[in-house]
Amino acid sequence: MTLTAPENEKTAKAGAATVEFRGLRRQFGNSVALDGLDLTVRPGELLALLGPSGCGKTTALRMLAGFEHPDSGEVLVDDVDVTDVPAHRRDAGMVFQSYSLFPHLSALDNVAFGLRMRKVGTAQRRARAAELLDLVGLADKGERFPHQLSGGQQQRIALARALALRPRVLLLDEPLSALDAKVRTTLREEIRRLQQELGITTLFVTHDQEEALSMADRVAVMRAGRVEQCSSPTELYSRPATAFVAEFVGTVSRIPGRMAAAEVAEALGSRVPVTGGAAPVGASVDVLVRPEAVELAPDPQGDGLVTSGAFLGATTRITVRLPEGYDVKADVPTRRAADFPAGARVAVTLPELPVVVAERTKG
Amino acid sequence: MARLTFSRTRVRPGRGLVLAAAAVYFLVPLAASVVFSVDSGDHVTFGAYSQILGTEGFTDSLLLSLELAVTTIVLVLLLMVPAMVALRLGASKLRSVVAVVCSLPLVVPPIAFVAGISTVLKWGPEYLSRTPLFQTIVAIQNENYPFVLVLAYVVMALPFVYQALDAGLRAVDVRTLVEAARSCGASWPQALVRAVLPNLRGALLNASFLTLALVLGEFTVSHLLGYQPFAVWIVDISGAQAQMSVAVSVLSLLVTWVLLLALAAVGGRRTPSRTAP
DSSP: OOOOOOGGGGGGGGGOOOEEEEEEEEEETTEEEEEEEEEEEOTTOEEEEEOSTTSSHHHHHHHHHTSSOOSEEEEEETTEEOTTSOGGGSOEEEEOSSOOSOTTSOHHHHHHHHHHHTTOOHHHHHHHHHHHHHHTTOGGGTTOOGGGSOHHHHHHHHHHHHHTTOOSEEEEESTTTTSOHHHHHHHHHHHHHHHHHHTOEEEEEESOHHHHHHHOSEEEEEETTEEEEEEOHHHHHHSOSSHHHHHHSSOOEEEEEEEEETTEEEETTEEEEEEEOOOOTTOEEEEEEOGGGOEEEEOTTOSEEEEEEEEOSSEEEEEEEOTTSOEEEEEEEGGGGGGSOTTOEEEEEOOSOOEEEEEOOOO | OOOOOOOOOOOOHHHHHHHHHHHHHHHHHHHHHHHHHHBOSSSBOOHHHHHHHHSTTHHHHHHHHHHHHHHHHHHHHHHHHHHHHHHHHSOGGGHHHHHHHHHHHHHSOHHHHHHHHHHHHHHHHHHOTTSHHHHHHHHTTOSSSOHHHHHHHHHHHHHHHHHHHHHHHHTSOHHHHHHHHHHTTOOHHHIIIIIIGGGGHHHHHHHHHHHHHHHHHOOHHHHHTTOOOHHHHHHHHHTTOHHHHHHHHHHHHHHHHHHHHHHHHHHHSOOOOSSOO
């Protein structure tokens, strides 16, 4: 099913909003949810807030929606401070994690709910709701009640409901997490396409890195109430700014190394450029490498000992135990996987790709 | 609870036995009452029933009970629904406090309760006769519409209303419904009325059923305070005319059933959707 936005929807693009969080701080009892959050969402972009549970990403979203109030700091939409504007005047459409459709209303009435609140006339309301149902590909399901719809359909209706008032900001609070894998993938592509066509500034909260990397223009990785790094998915993956980002996004292995010079680390006999993390020259560090950036060669005299292999399709991820006790993961093409049976000795080398270093965690 | 639904599943022997036992337990006394009320030695007569309508006080007491019931339902729901929703949305620490407070009327015997009420009412002439409060106390004891009974019934209905609403609120995610409505541009009251209440229909209905049944059957408080709603009237005339008092009891059962069914018919109907064609 393809979702396309009619021409009149695209008018939003020109007036897409800028959202800015300034020094947001919020504490719940003893736990700090937001610890001085600064973040800018550019007009028309989809920004994913990614992080482990409890990092404050949902709190940030709820502050933009108006459901939480910051202890200090402010939320700006197009440079206007909206911190004290109540939720129903925020002009932000929201899709919730759990099924949030009104159970007593049909799909059409759910979509029309906001228009009803704005006292839009019946005929106009009905037309607009039908238009939105069409937009999410459920034009024929208008008379169904939420309990008669599948999870994926319910979230589409929720999306249509959120867009009904032509909000300036779209907020998605883990909208796909309750769906099964297949529906999740198709729906996330459709959300992305719709968002791009409408050109609406969107904030998307998720704990699923694959979701964030595949959908977002930019991803903000959050940790303990602050943004750790905010950049494009490619940059986030290939040039993580900190060890936390490197380990949270994608897979990394730690390899013992040493700072050979400023911004150069030495590990496994290679000298590699350091782009994230910092340590004084000469210090012992852990070098963080992606599995695809580790090279293996069968070598009876090698240092590494293959402990296991996991078949991933085109590649096989081989785990190698280094003499220092580190486990390194390396991806090899599956056709070569037979060269690395468990118990085989291998030589591990690093190509000259940029890496991140972190403080040594083992003796 | 009081929502009547008949499933079409086949009755299995074990269940059938239990059902039969229950039916005997309920229906035999009922049938005996009906037989007694229409039996006049050798033939069937409905004289006792036809007499009822003409007996002094029947309409008055029944109407009084109904008025009291309606006011009580409105008042107890106005009191409890916002309170219970507020408990769901925040202040969850207070939930157990409210639960205990609302269960208290079950523990306090009506006789003790009514003794307390009489004491308070006596303050009127004793201490407050020179204050405006005296007029209030007189007003709530109005013979034609004793509002003091409504106050008492609201307290007595609390445990049932609490349970009914609690069960209903458990089944819906109040917070998400309110937030979804708010993000659709609904103000607080709108979110409550348009998004939450319609999904509590069953609970509101159950609460109303239980309150209605309670008010129609309540005897102790109204009798001791000296009023004559329906239940008191039945007892008052039963001393004089045995057959008619039983007939009245049977009739009151029927009246209650009809009212409950009427309430179910009114409240159980789906509201016509307003936007859909």
